Amino acid sequence: MSALSLAARDSSTMLRRNLLHARRYPSMTLNLLLTPIVLLLLFVYLFGDVMSAGMGGGAADRSEYIAYIVPGILLMTIGGTLVGTAVSVSNDMTEGIMARFRTMAIHRGSVLIGHVIGSVLQAVVSVVLVGAVGVxxxxxxxxxxxLEWIAAFGLLALFALAFTWIAVGMGMVSPNAEAASNNALPLIFLPLISSAFVPVGTMPGWFQPIAEYQPFTPAIETLRGLLLGTEIGNNWWITIVWCVGLAVLGYRWSKRVFDRDAK
Incomplete structure (x- = not known):
């Protein structure tokens, strides 16, 4: 069997392990999934009429704001699932299972690859469920x-992949699960200060650069353009640059920590 086949086999085994863990301990996944759903319902039914009126819709018509907020909530859903990834990786690092894996005749990178693919799949499933609530x-x-739907789905998957590698790195450097959860909180916080809930132009002038020059805002605007036909502009390639850069950074960070701890 070739090295590539061995890597694929071992990564598949680790993927099954992580999916089984997620199925046996669903409480964290459910909690992280409920947060974007609650926010979606809260903002739509509490502020939807006012926000839709401000966006040109009728005073009693929430459709404009529903269309605006759902793409942002979908990206926020991905950010929320990453907390579970960081905690899961931290548990493997601190409870001794990673050391045991290193003594086994398996591909070295399969453990990390299993975590990454498993997290991306969970993020995609979560996005589908939250999207169903939006519909x-x-x-x-x-x-x-x-083609635009395919591009939107590809954008969500690429975004999930990039940030999953960052979450893996966070989990690997955390001394325990609590620290991993705290370290991953910015991944939930960033969407709140993006264009997910209100346009950047309506924010205070001093705050607009914070909302604009971060990865979530261009991704949200690109997703809106694909699904709603709004202007995308430069946001699509800015999103790709963010995703590729974060994926490479997270991969190299995770690999470096993994190789260092193996010595």
Whole structure:
């Protein structure tokens, strides 16, 4: 069996292990999934009328704000699932299982790859569930083509992959699960200070650069453009640069810590 086949086999085994863990301990996944759903319902039904009126809709018509907020909530869902990834990796690092894996005849990178693929799959499933809630309360895409839907799905998957590698690195350097959870909190906090809930132009002038020059805002605007037909501008390539840069950074960071601890 070739080295590539061995790596694929061992990574598949580690992926199954992580998915089994997620199925046996669903409480964290459910808690992290409920947060974006609660925020979606809260903002739509508490502030939806006012926000829609401000965006040109009728005073009693929430459809404009539903269309605006759902893409942001989808990206926020990905950020939320990463806390579970960081905690899971930290548990493996601190409870001795990683040391045991190193003594076994398995591909060295399969443990990390299993975590990454498992996290991306969970993020995608979470996005689908939150998206279904959005559709149930009135979200509708405006004439998006099949290619635009595929591009939107690819954007979400790429975003999840990039930030998953960052979450893996956070988990590996954390001394315990609590620290890993705290270290990953910025991944939940960043969407709150992006264009997810209100346009950047309506924010205070001093705050606008904070919201604009971070990875979530261009990704949200690109997703809105694909699904709603709004102007994308430079946001698509800025999003790709952010994703590629973060994926490379997270991968090299995780690999360096993994190799260092193996010595």
């Amino acid at each position: 149930a309360i009135g979200f509708r895409s405006k004439d998006a083509t099949v």
